Amino acid sequence: MGHHPVTGFWTLSLHPWLRHWRIWLALLLIGIMAPGQRVGQVSRRGGQNPMVTWYVNTRQRAVALTFDDGPSPLITPEILALLKKYHDRATFFVLGQKALKYPRLLKTEVQDGMEVGNHTFGHINLTQYSTAEDYGDLRRTRQIIWRIVHTTPLVMRPPYGAYSPGVLQAAAQAGERVVLWSSAENSLDHTNSSVSAMVFRIIHNLRPGDIVLFHDGNGGRWETVAALAIILKDLKSLGYQCVTVSQLLKMQ
């Protein structure tokens, strides 16, 4: 039988292709890995350290809203009222000194089904102290929370998002998971951000499993409450459920 034109064609074209398979494989791997590496070690959603949580890998349409630096009589009650209205839950990373000052607000948070996380006693930068001092601070805050609401925090957020191996060790010793926030989900509510800018920033970038950062401390602003009212309504219409960080962690 004579030469088959189709087989001949494939023989000719497959040879160089196969000879360069290593190059093709390398290009394929670069294509897969490049999007996450474009901004260095921290991707659009967070970093790589397995001891720190920036987001949760889940297919469920759920997110965790978090509020730092409170409780504060200025805006915490309004935030709780909004969450209640939409049957949503959130996590409050409280300061030990604020919990001591406003114990009733801490009790209301827990009664309303919210999670209370540890944010240190007085908002110190934990990386500037020894592991033993960090652990001492976390333990002191845990004890304050326990005395008021009889629950111990499962999660902690280091002030300024600052952590070191020592901070991670102290948190592990306290039995608290270190939780930051998804890179694109910082409301920037403690800056001069307008309500519409905050709403756009949060909703535009949101993905299932994201952890969103707000503040309800002394620096808490009415804009946070106004933005939250719109965000909660938008999340409802987008089919998102707001859960606590510990609930979100169970959805992965």
Ligand SMILES: [Zn+2]
């Ligand atoms: Zn803070």
